[in-house]
Amino acid sequence: MQNRKVHINPQNNLLFLDEKIYPLVDVKEPNVFRNLFPYDEIPKIAFNDRIVPHNFPEDIFITDTTFRDGQQSRAPYTPEQIVTIYDYLHKLGGPNGIIRQSEFFVYSKKDRDALYKCMERGYKFPECSTWIRASKKDFELVKSIGIRETGILVSCSDYHIFYKMKMTRAQAMEHYLNIVRECLETGIAPRCHLEDITRSDIHGFVIPFCFELMKLGMEYNIPVRIRACDTMGYGVNFPGAVIPRSVQGIIYALNVHAGVPSELLEWHGHNDFYKAVTNSTTAWLYGAGGVNCSLFGIGERTGNTPLEAMVFEYAQLKGTLDGMDTTVITELVEYYRKEIGYKLPSRTPFCGANFNVTRAGIHADGLLKNEEIYNIFDTEKFLNRPVLVAVSNTSGLAGIAHWMNTVFKLKGDDALDKNNPLVVELKEWVDEQYDNGRITVITDKELSEQIQLRQEKHGINLPPIVD
Secondary structure, three states, X not given: OOOOOEEEOOOOOOEEEOOOOOOOOOOOOOOOOOOOOOOOOOOOOOEOOOOOOOOOOOOOEEEEOOXXXXXXXOOOOOHHHHHHHHHHHXXXXXXXXXXXXXXXXXXXXXXXXXXXXXXXXXXXXXXXXXXXXXXXXXXXXXXXXXXXXEEEEOOOOHHHXXXXXXXXXXXXXXXXXXXXXXXXXXXXXXXXEEOOHHHOOHHHHHHHHHHHHHHHHHHHOOOOEEEEXXXXXXXXXXXXXXXXXXXXXXXXXXXXXXXXXXXHEEEEEEOOOOOHHHHHHHHXXXXXXXXXXXXXXXXXXXXEOEHHHHHHHHHHHHOOOOOOOOHHHHHHHHHHHHHHOOOOOOOOOOOOOOOOEEOOHHHHHHHHHOHHHOOOOOHHHHHOOXXXXXXXXXXXHHHHHHHHHHHOOOOHHHOOOOOOHHHHHHHHHHHXXXXXXXXXXXXXXXHHHHHHHHOHXXXXXXXXXXX
């Protein structure tokens, strides 16, 4: 007891007694938390009502895995596509570099070509990083490229240690520490990806392992970053939930017990249980400086935390975008659709074709009177996406004209008023649909098809809408 230090906690300026050091618990049989994860039942969310305090870092940031985890569930991007997306990420992150890093594979020539081209851009942010296998050969490859930091896979649950690696915890820990030391010997900062942390023994393996990683960082005077990976999406943010499923419990343990400072701690979430965004925000609130994301959540299985979602989470938590240019998100949506051939589901928040489209007749009436009634924020300002009203039997001439002007971006002298002959014809067609018993709204594609049939005689030329 006399060896435990008392010092000031900078978060609340109260005296704080250092927590005890947790030793490695080298079990003979794997602890796979069968009480929480019975494979033949739905996983359990258990509670012990142990509450940890908020610990929101002064500096929070986003890191990107679009070119690494984001490529594990789709055809690889071409080098040209990677460079273009990287340019967009630089613009989106703004002058303050809120999107701090972007990680790349380096195994194929195409991967390395893309990385070199991105590095040639000379951007400070996002900093180019890599993800490699834990081998001396890969370390030397990264060193030759000139990368400052690289990710290394260090699986931490007994599922991986015992069943995949066929090791004990002590053997795995020794193996990992040797790998990290080799990386540090090359002068490269390691980013340790703690795979499957939400099924791991936090006190018996994760804390003692990360404590040793922090010691190595101090020994070599090179920061060792920790990425807490919710590989299977088991994390929950409910107060009082037990670890290893408690996100705030994991972050608290890494901050306080393992001594990992917020600036060296990231959360990497998956969306298997629809919790990727909420868990990432929770990680920020309880002490992780970074959250790792991919564009549009594209990633393995159900995907990663969507980067664009965390841009708006950042703004809500900090009260400012800190220079991020959110209109780039819409540009990226269009680039993916036109150049990559990837179309987002229409109801995807911030990005889908219908995310700010109102279809209910009574809602449409409210929007036409004041768009704040049914729009989440000024979507035209922040996303270059004006609010839309779907056409139905209650839209009237004004509603149809509003839809056309908004969808086709007709402004000034090009804008159509409600008395335009084409608008009147469309209104007659819409009325006929509902007179014949239709009860659903008219789709954008249907309206576009009717416009294509009629526009020539009215001297109008509008592009077709393609689903």
